[in-house]
Amino acid sequence: MTRLRTSTIVLAAALAGACSLIPAYQRPAAPVPEAFPNAPASGAVAAPQADTLAWRDYFADARLRELIDLALANNRDLRVAALNIERARAQYGIQRAALFPAIGVTGSENAQRLPADLSMSGESRITRQYSATLGFSAYELDFFGRIRSLNEQALEAYLATEEARRSAQIALVAEVANAWLTLAADRERLTLARGTHETRQKSYDLTKRSFDAGAVSALDLRQAETLLEGARADVARYTALVAQDENALALVAGAPVPAGMLPGELADVLTTVADLPAGVPSEVLVRRPDVLQAERALRAANASIGAARAAFFPSITLTAGAGTASASLDGLFKGGSGTWSFLPQIRIPIFEGGRLQASLDAAEIQRDINVAQYEKAIQSAFREVADSLAERATVAEQLDARRRLVAATAETYRLSEARYRAGVDSYLGLLDAQRALYGAELELIGVRLAEASNRVALYRALGGGWK
Template identity: 75%
Template sequence: MTRLRTLALSLAATLTGACSTMAPDYQRPMAPVPVTFPGAAPTEASAVAPLADTIAWRDYFADERLRELIGLALDNNRDLRVAALNIERARAQYRIQRADLYPAVGAGGGQNAQRLPADLSPSGESTVNRQYSATLGVSAWEIDFFGRIRSLNEQALQLYLGTEEARRAAQVSLVAEVANAWLTLAADRERMALAQNTYDTRRKSYELIGRSFEVGAVSALDLRQAETQMESARGDLALFAALVAQDENALALLAGMPVPERLLPAKLTDSLTAVHALPAGVPSEVLMRRPDILQAERQLRAANASIGAARAAFFPAITLTGAAGTASAALDGLFDGGSGTWSFMPQIRLPIFEAGRLQASLDVAEIQREVNVAEYEKSIQSAFREVADALADRATLAERLDARQRMMTASRETYRLSDARYKGGIDSFLAVLDAQRTLYAAEQELIAVRLADAANRVALYRALGGGWQ
């Protein structure tokens, strides 16, 4: 009997090791995007420059304050913490599913006592029969001959690996969000300082015109126009003060803690990144390394594996239950010689009539795979658009920045000339007001373009998959 038991267990282990799944062979869908990014002509610099996803964020961002702030956010951000916990949960779920590949061995001991009344006892007297047992056995271990359990195991593995990619994608997003929030705060603080200087200048001008009005040197129209400009600047100052407070709140939320003042910028920096330019690369290579694309592919692989489990459900399920141990009518004789006992109960279940349930389950699995294919292709298309939009913006930013700088220089000179002509009695105060408004708007627009230039560098780094290292 021992040989029979050994043979049965060896045969079961052999079948389990030799079986293969019934899942269809996985083939990565073709990327539904052009072979090159629009406006991304290769250059000598891009041929030797490292790709974005190979550059760690500490090496990409040049400002030490921003690097330290990003480090705080990665340590304390709650969304990233949830993503890490999701990995641990998925790992535990994978271990649960993987355990089904192996027999669950358990030990047990028990007593069975039965009293027979006198009229049922052969001896004519009431008796109490007792039986003690101690066993070690396997209960309902399914031999994965058709790969159902292995398919489910593969599905759980891919979902677990997908959570790893999800955490990396969350880190990429967090790094970019912190950088953008930091830049927005810098721009708004610079706008607020500009509004403060403008308000101070216009207030002094209003007070000067007020004294001139008192002596009849200027008209009431000039005084009211100066007051209008002053109050407009005061309103802008209050607006930017509120925006700065909101920006600081946003940074505190991203960092998961109050941000020290020493890490906050006073104005936009012209040396945001240590890398001058990022090569776009080939879409089919660059996009496939993005964590969100890899996550979508893991989900597609999981859906592909679930088809194997649905197909295997059409075939017989073989389970083994067996136990070996000792049994005795007396507790003190439980481990005496000759008290050994064993049981072996193989079972097979063949589905015959399921009212379409198995076919419906297979249909669901196949449809889910098609859904994941569409989502995978859409994620590639979305990523392609993000890169293309960032490249399109980058192509015109240098010209826009130069134009705004020239416009501000011209506006400042126009204001100087208008003010001189007004003081010389040649022009009215209206020309000075127009020049003031134009200069103020030009300075605001220059800050906006500088912010767009810095934010574009962050957007391109994120779109190309940088920030997870």
């Protein structure tokens, strides 16, 4: 037992001095400009960084925060991402265990009968041997870092799954917010369609009475009916959209959504999405979870090169054990029954038919592939931020223009109605003014939704929302 303990200490010391053949890691340079296009320069220093701003601080509405909490607890995609982390952690634990000898206790009995013609005494005999041993088998001394390289690879794979979960959470938070805002917009569209239908119903009823009295033509009546039925169709369409939006919200939340968490109209929730200053350098992208995930995959590929290099060198494995042995069970633990064994083995690769070199080439090529994937992840992230900033640069102007358009078309409708009532203009002019006003109000809702969604998209693109 003393020799086994001494051997274990010697092995630990040998491992502590073992070398590593993993190439020195260098993060590839980001293949994007240092600054985002269309990014406002003011406020760049004082602005909080998106990846340090928790989503609870970004979304002010209590209903939306409760809904995001519900989704984080019940969304199945996020649950799968969390389980993937647990699986990767377990796989890392399995690989890390290879750094240490697997020590176990074995007990055995070996019984053998010899026939008379094989026995020295000329008589058949039965022999028995009992043994109990403590030791380890085929433990590889990691002199050249092969096992430690594989352990490093497993660790980076585990950390990559953690970044994948963070990325999935960011996507989920943004998806919940956008679904919530879409529901609010469609509810406002439905309210507008219902109000327009009621107005056109009254106008149709008035036109019908005028037609019955012979004051207007059949053309005026049919034009009023056309607008009425169009509004009725819109009511049915937006009713279906609201129901579908609620179903989509329940799906992304992973559970039925209580009525208290549903939004009102878009006008009531626009102020609940904070405005995020965007004057930040493009290097913030390297902190995005999906970019970090790509970098972890690159580090794992880099570590696999060390394992492939180590395969060219000799490998030493040890098998050792100590215990007792006896021909009788009751003598197994008596004095003088101690046994030990020590079986070192060295394997030196001489000819592998090019297998080792091919394995190293494959590992290096995989590293180059991961470099390209890492650079592509940065470029994709840069485009997402740039697209959001490009939309943000004009959305305020679009919103102001749409508001002014609604005001102008509302005044046009008022004047057209007054002129029609006075008999100056035809009913066709009034109907055109009604259609223009209704369309302008729908467009205004769409632009307001786009403005709120843009803030959510920019927050997600800059890597916020995972805390």
